[in-house]
Amino acid sequence: MIKIDSIGKTDVGLRRTNNEDAFYVDEAKKICMVADGMGGAAAGEIASGIFAETTREIFDNSSKGPDPSAAELVQTVFQTANEKILDHILDNPSHKGMGCTAELMTFSDEEMVLGHIGDSRTYRFRNGNLRQITRDHSLVQEQIEQGQITAQEARKHPLRNVILRAVGIAEGIALDIVKVKPQTNDIFLLCSDGLTDMIGDEQIRDVLASESPLGEKIDTLIELAKAAGGADNITVILCKIN
Numbered sequence: 001m002i003k004i005d006s007i008g009k010t011d012v013g014l015r016r017t018n019n020e021d022a023f024y025v026d027e028a029k030k031i032c033m034v035a036d037g038m039g040g041a042a043a044g045e046i047a048s049g050i051f052a053e054t055t056r057e058i059f060d061n062s063s064k065g066p067d068p069s070a071a072e073l074v075q076t077v078f079q080t081a082n083e084k085i086l087d088h089i090l091d092n093p094s095h096k097g098m099g100c101t102a103e104l105m106t107f108s109d110e111e112m113v114l115g116h117i118g119d120s121r122t123y124r125f126r127n128g129n130l131r132q133i134t135r136d137h138s139l140v141q142e143q144i145e146q147g148q149i150t151a152q153e154a155r156k157h158p159l160r161n162v163i164l165r166a167v168g169i170a171e172g173i174a175l176d177i178v179k180v181k182p183q184t185n186d187i188f189l190l191c192s193d194g195l196t197d198m199i200g201d202e203q204i205r206d207v208l209a210s211e212s213p214l215g216e217k218i219d220t221l222i223e224l225a226k227a228a229g230g231a232d233n234i235t236v237i238l239c240k241i242n
Contacts, residue, residue, distance in 0.1 A: 002107045002182060006032050008237035009218045013194055014230030020044035021192050021235040022052040022100075029059055030107040032237045036120050036192040038166065039098030047085050047100040047168050054081040055104060070108030071177055074115035077104055078167060078175050085168030099168035103134070103190040105239065112188070114178040118166050121196055123204065124180065125187040130205035133178055137165035155197060186241040187214075191221075194232035198225035214238045 008023040020037035022045075035051040037044030058077045062068060068076070081102075089095050101118020114122055116134040119141075124131050135141065139162040140154040154160060165174050182188075187208055195204075199221070207220050218236045225234045 002030065002110060002112075003242040004030055004107070004239050005214060005242060006237065006239040007214045007218060008032070008034075008190075008235070009215075009222065010233065010235040011222045011226070011230075013233050014226055016233055018045060019233045020048055021194070021233040022048035023190075023235050023237055024052045024055055025237060026056075026059070031055065031059055032105045032188070032190055032239050033103065034120050034190045034192055034235050034237055035100045035102040035167075036118065036194075036233070036235070037098070037100045038163070039095060043095040043098035044100070046088065046095065047098045048102075050084050050088065051077075051081040051100050051102050051167060054084060059106075070106050070111070070113040071179075074104050074106060074113055074177065075175060078102070078115055078117065078173055082167050082171075082173045086171065089168070097169075099166040101137075101163060101166055101192070105188060105190060107182075110181065112180045112182050114180070116176040116178060117173070118163050119193050121189075121191055121193070122178070123189040123191075123201075125189065125205065125208040126183060126185075128205075128209055130201055130208065132201070133180060134176065137174075137176075138163055155200075160197070161193075182241045184241055188239040188241075190237040190239070192233060192235040194230075194234035195221060195225050195236055197232060198228040198230065198234070208238075214240060 035048035037048035104115040
């Protein structure tokens, strides 16, 4: 049976007046979730909040009926949240364009299952090596893969915030499901792009390689992002396998 330690934190950053990110951590149920709202001010907050609340509801209700697989639960959360956001927009036309990116991680037996959509990210830190295990659903990522720009150029690109997939923007939802066999001492990092737009993978790796407790690692990552400009809300979850 997999045992985890997990902790999360969010910060408004230095340039925003409100926080459109949401996160949820439940060690007992082995759930970690980050959502980054879009659509402006209140609408972005509502979208990410709907995703967080849907995560709690689906996993709470899963214990009351037949035992679904972890992947089925993750898919149900994304599909249900997508429908709820679209319903909200029908009732509130001024919120058209709202949605969220999301990372939702849980565990099944000896396997980690992750749902991913948008440009929030999940990384795995193992034996001193950091690996991004999600692929950004963004315009600049497509341009990187086509050889049009470099990863370094993408970080400053004027279209870096153009997202190609998100929760709540269309009736159909194209969701990535990632499965990983975790090992003892693995650390999984889930974050909004407020972290990764500000600091690079080498900085993230160095922080995760330190001997600091998980909470201090998170504080350090957030402070590094703010020192680099803090242009967006910054949300970070760390989950360590014991």
